[in-house]
Amino acid sequence: MGWRERFEAPVAGVAGSSGGKWARAALARVTTPLLPDDYLHLVNPLWSARELRGRIVSVTPVTSDSATIVVRPGWGFSFDYHPGQYIGIGVLVDGRWTWRSYSLTSEPDSSRDAGTVSITVKAMPEGFLSSHLVNGLTPGTVVRLAAPAGEFVLPDPLPAKLLFVTAGSGVTPIMSMLRMMRRRRQRVDAILVHSAPDAADVLFAGELREIDDSGLVEVKLRLTQSDGRLDSAALAELVPDLTEREVWACGPGGFIEMVTSTFEQAGRSDHLHIERFALERGEAGAQGGTVTFGRGGKQIEADGAATLLEAGEKAGVLMPFGCRMGICQSCVVMLDKGAVRDLRNGAEHVEGERIQTCVSAAAGDCTLDV
Amino acid sequence: MAIADIPEYAHLTDSDVEALGAELDAIRADIEADRGERDARYLRNTIRLQRGLEVTGRALTVGARKRSMWWAGATTLGLAKIVENMELGHNVMHGQWDWMNDPEVHSTSWEWDNTGPSAHWKHTHNFIHHKYTNVLGMDDDVGYGLLRVTRDQRWKPFNLGNLFYNTALAALFEYGIAAQHLELGKKRKTPEAKAELRRDITDVGTKIARQVGKDYVVYPALVGAVTRSPEAARKTATANLLANIMRNFWTNAVIFCGHFPDGAEKFTKFDLKDETQGQWYLRQMLGSANFRSGPVLGFMSGNLSYQIEHHIFPDLPSNRLAEISVRVQALCEKYDLPYTTGSFPVQYAKSWRTMAKLSLPNKYLRATSDDAPETASEKRFRGEGESRLTPVVDAGTGRRRGLRTAIAENRSRLRARVSA
Ligand code: FES
Secondary structure (H helix, E strand, O other): OHHHHHHHHHOOOOOHHHHHHHHHHHHHHHHHHOOHHHHHHHHHHOOOOOEEEEEEEEEEEEEOEEEEEEEEEEEOOOOOOOOOOOEEEOOOOOEEEEEEEEEEEHHHHHHHHHHEEEEEEEEEOOOOHHHHHHHHOOOOOEEEEEEEEEOOOOOOOOEEEEEEEEEHHHHHHHHHHHHHHOOOOOOEEEEEEEEEEEEHOOOOOOHHHHHHHHHOEEEEEEHHHHOOOOHHHHHHOOOOHHHHOOEEEEEOOOHHHHHHHHHHHHOOHHHHHEOOOOOOOOOOOOOOOEEEEEOEEEEEEEOOOOOHHHHHOOOOOOOOOOOOOOOOOEEEEEEEEEEEEEEOOOOEEEEOEEEEEEEEEEEEEEEEOO | OOOOOOHHOOOOHHHHHHHHHHHHHHHHHHHHHHOOHHHHHHHEEEEEHHHHHHHHHHHHHHHOOOOOHHHHHHHHHHHHHHHHHHHHHHHOOOOHHHHHHOOOOOOOOOOOOOOHHHHHHHHHHHHHHHHHHOOOOOOOOOOOOOOOOOOOOOOOOHHHHHHHHHHHHOOEEEHHHHHHHOOOOOOOOOOHHHHHHHHHHHHHHHHHHHHHHHHHHHHHHHHHHHHOOHHHHHHHHHHHHHHHHHHHHHHHHHHHHHHHHOOOOEEEOOHHHHHHHHHHHHHHHOOOOOOOOOOOHHHOOHHHHHHHHHHOOOOOOOOHHHHHHHHHHHHHHHHOOOOOOOOOOHHHHHHHHHHHHOOOOOHHOOOOOOOOOOEEOOOHOOOOOOOOOOOEEEOOOOOOOOOOHHHHHHHHHHHHHHHO
């Protein structure tokens, strides 16, 4: 290790400019084992580059059960995200930080100017956090953030012929794309097919109409309560030159399956880019599932009684462990996807939480960071 | 020879032990269901207080040339380090606050202001000590490989220095803890084991360099530069030294009160694979000792004045142990089990008394390892040739006559014999 790496070691992994990093690394010698940020954020919660944080600027209703949330990120947040990417947002509820991921609906250029990003959240009937975000969040609240991520993005330059296919809140990542196209005046032959139960449920209805009127994108709405569900035939009817287009599709599982099979049958699946939105929770009450060990990609089927530690060892993964009885925290790893159940008390843990593998079992398919 | 049959010693049947386990599980479930904003606020306030004390202590030492400022700075910093070590470091690394899902206050990411790296400590303490509590030959915290704290440990001439070693250990406690994980006495044969040792030594070395660098080099130099006085720099370094020693003595004292006063039992090595959850609970209850505390003493000890409760539920938030102790005492009453506690000075004095006694070979000691204040076995209740004891329920009162009564009877019998 060179002297430079050694000097920067305490702040490695902390975002920020290199000047700021150096100052922080020097100060860290006085504050070790903490970082200067650990003291600073007691003064102002946003003064921390150790963890991304943000403050809620506004919560504006979009439809009766959805709202756009504007967040001003603190130190270390980078605004060069791509439209279509999502961020993780952690909110304190009853003393616990609860995390979910949401697509960004803002677009990078105006984000950089305003110093804010936005997400649009729809309250799910069973979704404890989404309802809290839509109805219970007040401006000024400090939230935690996970950096923008995701592969669901447009190429630059844009393909000559574009098609967006969305359902419900699947339109949110597309909104960010449309807003960027509008701002950058990127004109191509683009169509958006969006389905929602009825007119009142259409997110961004007004803005979509404007976009359609301006000729940027041809918007085709499908109201499933009156027009029926969108299927392959209906889609082909709405977009006759379907197979000539580069396609971005986002929506719930069943919808994505329909779109996927449509393009598979046409032999065009390599032109399809999809994003499924993660369910608010795993299937409630599920027992067992496929466990994926993220770093090596190994997989194993586990029942609802086998601990994840045993499952991992059986799959040949080098699992960390100590007591094997739930008291030492040696086996704790991050749950990247899905849900698991604590075998001692039945409590369910969802993605974004760190879990004890020696006392937890799969509750549906899940992915561990190990 | 320490306790081999724990249920027998406790005067409980196997089904009693399982029932006791179920009652404790219920306590855990109640507390888990009730954790929330109030607890999170307690933790956040503790963090704020600790960081405030630390900043204040360090600021005060800028004026360390003045005698009063030196004392004020050193003790404030000492208090900050105590809170950091006990109520924060120890408890956070136990996972007591993992439920908050806060990456900054999580057992996997917390690094404490001690020379031992957190990762090492979690292994020796959370895993080895808390799983194998007071099992001779398995729990290294029984004497830390240095002290003779039970007469089950064979006497060697080295033990004559018992009192001296503990004084030194207390002063340098953080270094003792840092070295503990290295298990320097162990032979390492395989190349992997040797490589692991090398890695561990590097980790400890790095951590020590950082800690020593901060307290004795960087910070004093900073103060020296600000005040343009080498004298102030030197005084800052000595204030930091006092703060560290203060913290070391205090944590050592609190920890010793947890397992070395009279009545904290030791166990012989046995097959832990067969141990049920109920038996594990029981062993934690018999092996630990409390001291009485109000809110301040409780807080400064990281609530380890409730060591028994902490050992039963190592990962439940420390601020709940006081209320848990009420329920645990009720269980001890019900099952007629001892609940070992006393005032802090008395409990601490008892552990020193044991260390003083045990610096001598057994022939100078009165009690046997089956019936001594610091270690006992089920044999202390058996008459000649009698085998396993069974618990009795008093036909008249319906009350269980168990371990607590048996110990009391033993004591009065002993007293009668002495006075006769
Ligand atoms: S291995 Fe000790 S808590 Fe899981």
